[in-house]
Amino acid sequence: MNDILIFLPGIITAYSILIGACLSPGPAVMMLMGLATEQGRTKALTACAGIALGSVCINLLTLLGVGLLLSEVAWAMLILRLVGTGYLLYLAYGAFKKSFNPPPVTASKTQSHSLARCFSTGLLLQVTNPKAIAFWLAITSVGAVHNAGITITTVYVFGACIISFVCHGAWALMLSAETIRRLYSQFRRWVEACLGGFFVFVAAKMASS
Template sequence: MQAYLPGFLASYAILLVAVLSPGPAVAMLLGVALSRGRASAVIASVGVAAGAATLAALTLAGVGVLVQQAAWAVTTLRMIGAAYLLWLAYGSLRKAIHPPHIAPDRMPPLSPLRAFATGYLMQVTNPKAIVFWIAIASVGATNGAPATVVALFLLGAFLISLSGHGAYALALSAAPVRALYARARRTIEATLGVFFTLFAIRLATARS
């Protein structure tokens, strides 16, 4: 295990940068935390972490190299991610224009499956996350490693992603933040809608 430690540390450092860099997943967690509560946001963060582990497993298995080299795969991935972001933008802008007549702290939470799926789909269709995992794969942390070491690496990746995004979920669902949301609901929802739209345009128009 000691022989793989330097590669693990280098890979996890890259992953930590990805987790700490606010992007579509954090914007999604903000929307869920403020409108649906802490439990839904935390479950969504578990979905994000599971998505990160899925990308890690696929990248380590060589899918990341395929995506990097196949222009059609990159384009397809971008379009799927952009479409999902536009769907989230539509939901936020609709709430900004026609806010539900329900207090934010009384809105029913998402079902656990829906909350998990929201986070999972966001992460696995996020090209930014895939680019980071391609960079991580280039480190070669698990090259030639036995299955137990690979499994340990994936577990570490899951826990790092869960810790970072879970912290976002807890912070964004705190009472002061929710109180701010209640006072500036339309503005916050409209801002989220704009951010999701910009993220979608950036994904759709990015070069392969």
């Protein structure tokens, strides 16, 4: 129990960054919205499962790579935090840019696929996305489970997987409805402005920690 409490603040911070990023829809959400609108919500949720598994793969690889790096190079954490801070500031810039000039929320056109194809599409979309890799490096730089045991690390990775699936699934299901899409477009600039401020806050906290 005490071990969990020690790592809990870092885990909460990492999850907050993940949720904040998921609140700003990108190509994956547009693809999922197209699947939900044109082929049904079951296929969209299947693709969400693929995206979540892709997140697990990147998360584990970054955790493993960072762990090996930190065990060999004492000042690596400082470099990693600077990289994470820089990427969070990049996310803040993107959010503020969308706030001033919100792009239209339009579903990507999709071809009819089987459930297996939908799952693999979501998985490949995630693991081949350079921004997703940079994003997970930024989250890893928080050091949420650095030096944690296998149990806490497993719970952390599983929790991140659930967050990825739920957030992407919620976007796909909500934005597949025209009424919700119009409502979101109306308030999107305020959502993005709040996200930009959140990313700046977390970046400043990371840089000064």
